[in-house]
Amino acid sequence: MNPWALGGVALTAVMTFTLAVWGSRGAHTTSDFLLARRMVGVERNAAAIAGEYLSAASFLGVAGLMLKDGIEALWYPIGYTAGYLALILFVAAPLRRSGAYTLPDFAQVRLDSARLRAVSTVLVVLIGWLYLVPQLQAAGVTLSTITGIPYSTGILLVALVVLTGVLSGGMRAVTLVQAVQYGVKLFAISVPVFVLFFVFLGDDDRHRRSLDEPLPPVFERATTVRIETDVRLRVTEPVWVDVLAGPGPEELHDTVGRGEDSRESVYLTTGIHRVASGSELRFPEGSAVPVVADAEPSNRSWLLPQDGDSYELFETYSLMLSTFLGTMGLPHVLMRFYTNPTGQGARRTTLVVLGLLGVFYLFPTIFGVLSRFYVPQLLVTGNTDAAVLLLPTAVLQGWPGELIGAITAAGAFAAFLSTSSGLVMSVSSVLFTDLLPGKLGNFRWIALGSCILPVALALIAIGRDISQSVGLAFAMAASTFFPLLVLGIWWRRLTAAGAMGGLIVGGGLVLLAVLTGAFLGDGYGWWSAVLLQPAAFTVPAAFVVTVVVSKITSGRVPADTGRVMMRMHTPDRLGFLRDRSLEESAGQDGDSAERGRRGRHRLVRSRRAR
Structure with a gap:
């Protein structure tokens, strides 16, 4: 056990708890808990989005995939970042101007369908849970690696810390925690990289083995x-x-x-x-070094992309679609844009997020390269997600290595805390407004309940790479909410029936691929490629179904489509921005709760418009 690492994790937990309590001051209304009063500034919101988005898949998983798969794993950080470019071009500002505050709310505002809202709610919860499980897996891996405590205990401890932040102050508390934790993660990934890379440059023995040789990695010592x-x-x-x-x-x-x-x-x-x-x-x-069967066995194949079977090219393109387009459909990411005062603010926030992510992703890839030299034993066990945690002590002996290891452990802990907080917040907000509207006490009970199933799944889902698990959530988001958002924002002929068909077909195909892949396992060539990375056929299928069904039901286009489209695409300065009333949809009284369930809503002017 590394006592330095244990101290870093404890410090991060104390900081998270303190910030949550501090940020919860004055959080008493529904607007405080769900949207932080829609008054979060550009810089703070961008830092919070980056802190929430840079999950365990980014902090631990990217380096682990680089260690195992080599240069092909670079598509993960590229896709994670490039998705925000599509977001800023097509979704961010119109979505904010729609006046909605959750994805199901957008579906109802745009298409006036209570059934579509219900299906969207189910998908938000499903995507949130698919994304939350690998974060909890990372918690178990991290805490068991650095402290020796059981895997299950680590998961339960993280769930407790996350719930503390969410229950104390909702979105107001979570925003402050996530913004600070971006800085923690950037520090924890960048400083160790500089130190370890300089040590590597001074180690002459490492230069005797080139990564372009057709040889497997070797054990430097017994x-x-x-x-x-x-x-x-x-x-x-x-x-x-x-x-x-x-x-x-x-x-x-x-x-x-x-x-x-x-x-x-x-x-x-x-x-x-x-x-x-x-x-x-x-x-x-x-x-x-023997390697797990799905890893690159030699250094040359590790360094060269697509140095294998033809179906690997399909996997790459499918991964690109999943990560590029899935970002636009992640509920916990989109929910943060509702906290901006204006559509212009949402677009500027996205631009800042692009810069913050671009800086961060420079460093995990270097961790992956160095791990190929110093911790090849992870290729034997398959536990490559632990590379970031074990590399410092493998490179530096004594207290310097333990100190650097403590920094990376603190960053990993912050990674799954911030992302898990956002996921629990988004799932709880949707369930609160759609299923149990009323007092804020209901929100706290829902937040508690929304953690139970992901915790149970994380306790049994051992042995899958974190980034690949997160990729399933991206594939689900790309195959469901991406078509709904893009067509709902830019195509006035979209109907509720078309959107419903696209959600069911896209989501159903991804679930079918996940379940079939779990049953068959690896080693089936093209079948395994399609089942592990299904976005290349599920996204087009969802789009085609949405368009075809909308054309068939063209007579059911909502009557107020023109007004909603004008509001989404009119510049903020003209004063057309309207926001949904949280008090009505969340049900501050019995009458308003019933109106929210029937799908009727009231538009109120935003603070900026006033």
Whole structure:
């Protein structure tokens, strides 16, 4: 256990709790809890969006994928950032001017359909949970790695801290916490990179092995590796390995019960070997590193993109669609734009976010490259998401490495705290306004309930890369809310039936791919590629269904479509901006609650318009 890292995590938790309490001052109304009174400035909102968006998939997952997959993993940070370019061009300002404050609310304002709002609510909750599970997984990995506590305990502790912030002051408290945590994450990822890279440049031995050689990585020193989950190892160069505990590779299935001090040397030949969980293997100094079956086995293939089967090109394009377009449909991201006073403010906020993300993503990729040299044992276990946490102590010995490790641990803790807070906030807001409107006490109970299922799923969903898990949430968002938003903002002939068809088809296809992929597993070539990255066919399918059904039901275009479209596309200075009344839709009294459920709403002038 690294006491420095434990101190960094504790400091981050205390800071989060303090900021949440401080930010909750004066948060008493529904508008305070759900939208921070729609008066968040551009810079603070941009920092909060960046802090919320830079999740565990960014802080830990990008480096882990770089370590395992090489240059192809760069599409993840590129896609995560480029999505905001599409957001600023097509969605940010019109969405804010619509006067809505959640995605289901936008669906109702634009298409006047209570059923469409209900389907949108279900999808918001589903996407939020798909995104929240990998954040909690990262919590378990991080805390178990740096403190030695059980994986499940780490998940429960993070859920407790997140709920403290959300329940104390809602959006007002969460905004302050997320804005500060962006700075924490940037510091925690950049300072270690500079230190570790300078150490690498001064290490002459590292330059003797080039990453463009057709050779596997090697163990610089004798290394003991403990396998926590069943893995399939790809061996490209035969290697002798000592089995210290557990059944070991598949050839040793009859040698269980080995004593702690006894060893059995095994010669692993070229090919695929299955190793059961609980095995403890010791590799000699200078031996080639076996890698999990889906990782790049040699340095040259690691450095070259698309150096494999043809279906990998499909995966790349599908990933691009998922990340580029999915950003526009993430409920917890879009909800932050509703807190800007104007549409122009929402667009400027998006521009600042682009800069903040571009700066951050320079650093995880360097972590991934250095990890290929210093922590190759993670390629054996498959736990590559721990690269950021383990690299500092592998490069620097003694207290300097532990200090740098404490900084990265604090940043990782801040990563899944800020994103988890935003996800719980978005899911709770939608459920509060649509299902149990009334007193703010209902909001607190809903926030508590919205954490239970993701926590349960995170406790059993072990062994999947964090970035790939988050990718499923992006694919779902791209296949559902992206068509609804783009067509709802830019195509006046969209109908509620068309939007409903697109949501059901897009979301249903992604769910079918996820469930089928979980049943089949890896190793099925094109089938696995399509199931792991389904956006290349689910997004076009959702668009086609939405357009075709809208044309078939062209007589059902809402009567007030022209007025809503004009409000979304008219510059703010002309004074057409109107905001939904939170008090009515959230149901401050029984009559208004009933009106909200029937889909009727009232428009009120924003503070800026007044």
